[in-house]
Amino acid sequence: MFSVSAIALFAVGIVVVLITPGPTNTLLASAGMGQGLRRSLPLVAAELAGYLVAISVWGDFLAQAAQAVPWLPVLLRVAAGLYIAWLAVDMWRAAVALPDSAQRASGMRTLFVATLLNPKALLFASTIFPAAAFALWPAYLVSMLMFACLLVPIALAWIAFGAALGSGKLRWLDPAKIQRGASILLGVFSLSLAWSALH
Secondary structure, X not given: OOOHHHHHHHHHHHHHHHHOOOHHHHHHHHHHHHHHHHHHOHHHHHHHHHHHHHHHHHHHHHHHHHHXXXXXXXXXXXXXXXXXXXXXXXXXXXXXXXXXXXXXXXXHHHHHHHHHOOHHHHHHHHHHOOHHHHOOHHXXXXXXXXXXXXXXXHHHHHHHHHHHHHHOXXXXXXXXXXXXXXXXXXXXXXXXXHHHHHO
């Protein structure tokens, strides 16, 4: 169904976008900080549900639109590459917004809605997920299963990160280095998106 290189690129794309700081990851870390790892575990299901709904809706919409406007997928890939490059530069320059222990812990509903509205869902649907995922049921199921298998450990890592911050175990952490590392990952990924769109 998918080639090995397509699966590898798909997996790398998912990981790079999911580990990048954003609204959902900030809420996960904040919950870990405020209520600990074990009590925050149900939030992983809320994030997964939010992404599954949003990616499915965007993917179906874009698949229908691409039939009327055939050049739309290439345009979206280029636009996504430029957007990610801009995020990389912006992340390099700005300070990392780490969660504050005074923030109120997020509930399942809050996290679900934040994920549903997260721009990353459109990025996944338009650029990272293969077009076949929104045309054939087997491809859709395989793609979503891969996505879920990669999302769960990354979400758990963000919750654990917040819990470690809350317990004071990460006082040595340098937010600027985390931010610059993430911005380099984003920059490399934006180049790969541009390359795949133009070739």
